[in-house]
Amino acid sequence: MKRTLFQKVLCFVLSVTILLGMTAITASAASLKGNDTSSEFETMQKYLKASAYSTYYAKYHPNGTNPYFKSGLGEVNIPVTSFTGEASLVKDSDKCNASYNADSTAWSTFGDFATLGAQTVYLPTSGSATWNFSISEAQASLYNIKIEYYTCQTSESSVSSIERKLYLDGGFPFTEASNLKLTKNWEYVNSETVAAPADAETGVTYEQTDKGYIKRVVYETATGKEMTLYTIAQDINGNSMTPDAEQYPEWRTYYAEDASGYTQGYFEFYFEQGNHTLTLEAEREPMIVKSITLVPIDSAEFRIKSYAEVQSEYAAHGYTAPANGKITQIEAEFPDFVSDSSVAATNDNSSCETFPSRANAQLFNVIGENSYNTVGQWAAYKFTVSETGLYKLGMRYKQTALEGMYICRTIKLSGGAYGLADGTPTVPFAEAYDAQFNYNKEWQSSYVGDSKGNEFTFYFEEGVEYVLYLECSLGSLKELIARAAASLASINADYLKILQYTGSDPDTYREYDFKGTMPEVLVDLLDQAIALAELADEFEALCGGKGSHIATLDSVSLLLDRMGKNNGMDVAANLATLKSNLGTLGTWINDSQKGGMIVDTIRVIPASADAKALPKAKAGFFKSAWFEIKSFISSVFTDYDEMGLTVVPDANENPVQVWLASGRDQSKIWRSMIDATGGYTDLTGNAVTLKLVTGGTLLPSILSGKGPDVYLGLSAADVINYAIRDAVVGVSGGEKKLGSDNAIFTSTVYTYKDENGRVYTTETPEAGKTASFVSHSFTDTVNGNYAKAAMDTVTLLDVSYGIPMTMNFSMMFYRTDILTQLNKTAPETWDELLELVPVLQANNMAFGVHYENQIKIMLYQMGSNMWKYTDNSEYAGAKVALDTDLSYEAFSYVCRLYTDYSFPVTYDAANRFRTGEIPILVQDYISVYNQLVVFATEIEGLWNMCSVPGFKSTNKATYGEYDEWNDTDGYYYNYDSCAAITATVMLYGCSDVLSAWQFMQWQTSATVQANYGNRMVALIGPSAKYETANINAIKNLSWSAAERAALEDQIAHLSSVVNYPGSYIIDRYTKFAFLNAKNDAANPVDALRQYIDAINAEIKRKREEFDLKTLEPDEEPDYLKK
């Protein structure tokens, strides 16, 4: 069908009018919510304006020349103390003062606080600071930016690395500057220094003892021999336990470099003549800055020699291998420093040659695979050599991460002639960026070297302490992976263009004329097909064969080729396949960047040695077989409940029995936190047995009388279900409402330790003594720690039956890049969101929201409630309030989203968000966030999380706790999201009520919750964020400043559906009603109305079962009859 000129003109005029109209509406809506999306809109615009570093670099190095560079210039010092923005001198910062005074040892390396504090600047976890400086004509050149910083530990710190955005003159010089990562230094707290026995030989030995696995370092001091013991403690069955990692504050030097690892070496920035500004915007973690310096790129620290040069220098100096040099053995599981607390020792029992290994226990004998694989992560080892000379590094490792490929580590050294004066390590030569480790399913032993077959030799001097850094890098793969990533970005853009034109399900029989409408897309598809095919060939050449890993590139390339050819006739038919291939390619890039391997041993070996000096890679057949048999037999007898148990609780002591139904990692973390110094047992003197059970075990266990005292993570609905059947103790005390007894916790109980370390409790505080644990009354315990919505869900008839442990709620996730391209900001109200719908749908995009949650959110945002008579404790929950006008309106509103606006009911959230088909999602925050962080790394930094859109109305909402009245536009706004809770509960029949109560208090306290959340992230990685219900714990979890602000904003706007007997029936029937409205296009009000009686009847029946007040269908409660 051909359109006439008139139609075309008319369409154009109409669309312009609509667009203009909408911009006007969007602009007029006042910004009311806490999270200001317009600033982030600007940031994204800046980001989209900036080019990649490769383009930036090419601009200043046209055709490989260097016309912008002037040699022989000095450094340009930017005076740090004259700043504008959110920063303060260390001396003036409350945060620093507090922790400086509280724990002066942590600041020992900081220097003199009084003088240095006035010269250094504290940059908090949020906000940005700007420095002004000018460059003279003579100084205009290429520089790197050097920052001397202190990795301070303040009350705002968490387990993340320091992350900053760098702006020069108000914009990003290139996109990579939007994420600078400055590592911290972590140390395992497991060492003690003692006097060495007289006969001890100096050096390092490793030993497996009853106390645990010990590294013994004996060294000479002026007064005699001393010995440091590094211990990996073990539980009663000999399983190793992760030692605590502690951030080790120190001064470090950072040279601006690429955090993604795509660019080798350091960034080069061009500064022209004139005044400039440099801005550091906080993403994560506080830091202290001593100096910011522009360093000319020809400075000594950037002059990295080649390996050949270094070798000829060695030859010129006459360095040779030491004649009597001994091998220095380093067990990799004992790192001296690590970049992240997740870089930790772990167990691998796949070979009995790994030291130490025991068939019936999990001993830590290697260093991580899954948590030590991200670019920039490192582990560092101190060592000395016995004789000056040339050495090689031998390693025993297993690399199974990338099939058919190799992974790279950057070798950095400090100490002696290596590294910078302040101890920052450097690469000894350029090839050390690419130390290569091949794929093999078996353990391997080899000398560290590069792809050219060089076995690196290093010059070490006797008596000097060196530190060896093994840093994850992309090495020689970086250029290839960067190209694959660039291809993916390009194909993604093509996909979105096609999608906007055809929709996600194009008609294969229609001729779209791609050649006429988007020739550039077809050309790009073919270009990318060639680019990927070339990449695959290069990988093949590099790795010497086609592993399954490389085949992915080929298959995507073939598809692109098919789509690009034939004038785009096959584009429509292959679009769905392209979508899934985009996901595959994204995952491929993700995997390729994660070069994990496990390392058992590192040996510093005199350079003259041959392969015999390497650690033995594989065990003999019979030795292996015997080990496997032993492992199998012992697996039958292992009691996994005892994992991490250091002391067997004495049954006479009446330990608190705690159950939890989650993963083994979670259980191990709780176990170690309970047993740790300052943990529950230490504070209160009560032993704890912790059992990991499968969900659903609790009910039968209560039935048989073998239930626990405390259960962690019972869903709010079950808390109430159990409570009305006398299985859970009401911990808030008060009048007995239902069958079960309430424990009364109204007084404060103080726990003291006497001089023998024995623990006793008293209700009156003792003067002059500090209580090791203070057990507060229920009210004081929960006061200020939980959202009202959270407490409501575990409360029935004014009695609370548990303390909230986790809290999940919907938040809005949106793609900043896509919205910015569409010139839109994130919607703040549903009205704004609906205005955005035509724009998105015109581009074949959609919104993702789950109707079950949405019904509840809408109900409370509009000011209705799920229940009637909530103001009267006797009748509360006797009837649902779904048959009020407001409720019908809310329900109809939600139904319309899916019928009139065609929101998808079922969709794969993560995948569609990643491809951009659903650029806005309203869903449970923790699962979406955790999935996006690991699954969709290619859109890192391109999405955001904020509170859900609010409802704007002319009437004041009657239910919402946090309604806002805005004077400027005269409307009421309600931003409530709906909270879902799991709680810690005390089970009926608990023998020692006080101990159990103390445990609940300890377990849900802000410090313990934050500690647990941080340990989860430390152990499992950034995708293990923990959704604590304790509001005060969120501050100390590893959220970025913006994420935390968004969370706190939403927590301030929470409602919840309170559970009453029979509440299970509501979800069921509202779901039926919704599906009827959606499937049969029934009137939503009628659809809902037909179930109201059934819901109320079931509730009445349930209430009768528990002798609660009931109401007939048209009966009003007594108290309203007057």
Next chain:
Amino acid sequence: MSQQTNVQTDRPVQRSEMTKWQWTWKEIKRNKTAYFMVAPFLLLFIIFTVIPVLLSILLSFTDFNMLQMPHWKGFSNYSRLFLEDEIFLLACKNTLVFAAVTGPVSYLLSLLMAWFINELPPKIRAVVTLIFYAPSISGQVYLVWKTLFSSDSYGWVNATLINLGLQTDAILWFDNAKYVMTLCIVVALWTSLGTSFLAFIAGFQTIDRSMYEAASVDGIKNRWQELWYITLPTMRPQMMFGAVLAITNSFGFGAVVTALCGFPSVDYAAHTIMHHLDDYGGQRYEVGYSSSIAVVLFVIMFASNIIIKKALSKVGE
């Protein structure tokens, strides 16, 4: 040795001289080896099957809620079940429709398939048998239907319909009362070619070839007569086994429906007695009431077993 002789010389005690219990006891003593050998199974069977069934019957007269002591309620559970609970009646209807369609159809399908496959050469037969049997050995393979009929617009059927232009919006297959029952019956039939099918194949193998020869001499005219007069009567035990399986499967198909349609299915469209039982036992903590549902289900299954037995005895007559 001497005692043995004594027993032999004694006049054996006659059946008429003993009470029934004495006689039973004597017989037990005589066959003690057999009882000894059957004891382990019998013990487990009693503990894990007979006692729970009896307990369940007992509990169906109480208001047991899993957590508190039960109270005696008489027949109130049953009266509520039959007189007040509309959803139970709906569940009964669904179950009967389900059983009436899937039971016989899957049984006949199994039988016919087994018969056809039996005619194939042995090597091909082995392969085809595996193909037909595969869906039921690979556990939760019915979940492919979930992918096939996914409510996502990218689901196979939805995407195809949208591509063909027959549909503009995704159909919520397993969330739409119109399609739920039909889809579940189709899935049930697909997975039903299971153990009974194998039993039939085994049954066909055991038939003595010489019987067919004898029959042809006796004047069998065609394959149908062969099937009806020889094949089927010979494999009556396998057929009984298959029938019992078909009945129990069709009544207890709940798990698959839950996996496909969620719990409960939209508007109770595929709500069977099994679901109703789960609903009260698991979600509403009314084990007493759910026991009474179980008892009813038990009676229905027991009755249909008897009917099947009667029907099968007519085969070949």
